[in-house]
Amino acid sequence: MMRSIGASLLALLLSSCGGLDINHEYSSDQYDQRIRYIVIHTTQTGFDKSMQVLTDAEYPVSSHYLIPSMDDPDYASSDMQVYQLVPDHYRAWHAGISAWQGRNNINDQSIGIELVYQPHCRSTLSVAETIVWNPSAVDSLINQLQKPICLYPDFDPEQIQELVELIRELQTRYPQITPTHIVAHSDIAPDRKIDPGPRFPWQRLHHEGIGAWYNADSALCFREIFASHSLSAEVIQQALSDYGYPIDITGEYDLQTAQVVTAFQQHFRPWLVDGRVDAESAGILFALLKKYRPSRLGVLGTIAPLCRTSENLPSVPLENIDRLRPKNDTPRRILE
Template structure:
């Protein structure tokens, strides 16, 4: 008797499933028909933002799982492996809005929490050494994990090279992470982010040794690349902060905010390549 009843229930369930189109998805009190799909849309995620934690891994986990700040991913200082691949923490689903960017802007967007994925990397940032102030480096295992993670995110959301940025790029003067020790050029060679072509930089160096662009032109070029900066023609505090952020990313050997030939040549070369 029990066998007959079970067979009957299975038969009913099969009949219901067979009569329900595969495109109908049951939700809470209604069905969504997914047979038709729109073509006029794009991904919410347009930017990938790199951060450092400014502290160790236990502190980072405590802060990032608290009530004030969060990030989609956290890469530890020594990421463990599972089946030969690195393990990273995913703290927020990608479809959700993590609180990692704060007051921010890049290109034509502001409030980048709405349109970005954030990766926090365990790193102390500025440190004191026997030789004086320095920046903590990033471990090889960390960079391998960041590379694998970032490539996957970039591929799935078709994020453009210029939209892989540091927190300092989108919040100049307020944030300095991931700092000048972050290996942006190495990541570029692995297919992540933007970097100027050396030959183009050299050509602009030769040109600018003869005559440098004025401050208004430099501000305009920074704005064209993506930084939020008004064109005032004055080397003001905002311009200084943006130049420091630019140099930390693209000329980390010197990041004093001075618009010298090497800095400006890299900026022009980037705009030629990407903008």
């Protein structure tokens, strides 16, 4: 009798270990996907070393994808291939300390794509030795901002085509990857990163339906307005922040502002990366806001509808611009 009871208890215990009974009758629509950004990187070295760094446990860095260059002598294959190193649903270690559009820890929310690409750089020098600045605005920070001196070759066209096809596939899988969610490493970490650099073909990607780019007529219109009406540092900082850049609103043209402006120009005005907020850079910035984040234009929203064509520049109500001007002619005035 006792043996029979023991056998029954054992059978009951074993049946209870068969798995948790989960009810799937109900569901919620209150969720979203982890992946909302794509971050573009360059490896700064050849294919063999890039693969070692991104896969060897000795190096605390990784990316979801690696795309080689046919121009790289390290790449032995005659066929272009995209290498997936980390599954999409896992968190790769590619972004580091980063932020974009008010969100931090971009590693948690992004796909990282590394391109094998080698700029030719030499020792780091002060910006004062390499870039023409507005002395009245940046005397106090020139010696703080350090940049390497680099020559940037063109990207391999086959590599860029593979990138285009990969991003298209990722956008199909993850609809939260909108145009302004495809960013450079330097966009999300402007204080410490410069990749993929000023030769990366952002405009070409936009022509392929990928990423953000501004309307040229809008940029010209805003440029004409700002050429004769200065903006305060606070307004420029707020506009950069509203577009997505991680920047504190200090009202001063400080080190962080120079770094963010440099990252912005590498992305959207690569033919002249000088860290200065001139009328052209400001025009491009506000054209981007008008196109992608019009609710963030603030008082300039009253001007934006007039910026339709470069041939018919508007007569701007001066009281609108006056509200944006700096209160005095000090280094706070950064757009001349």
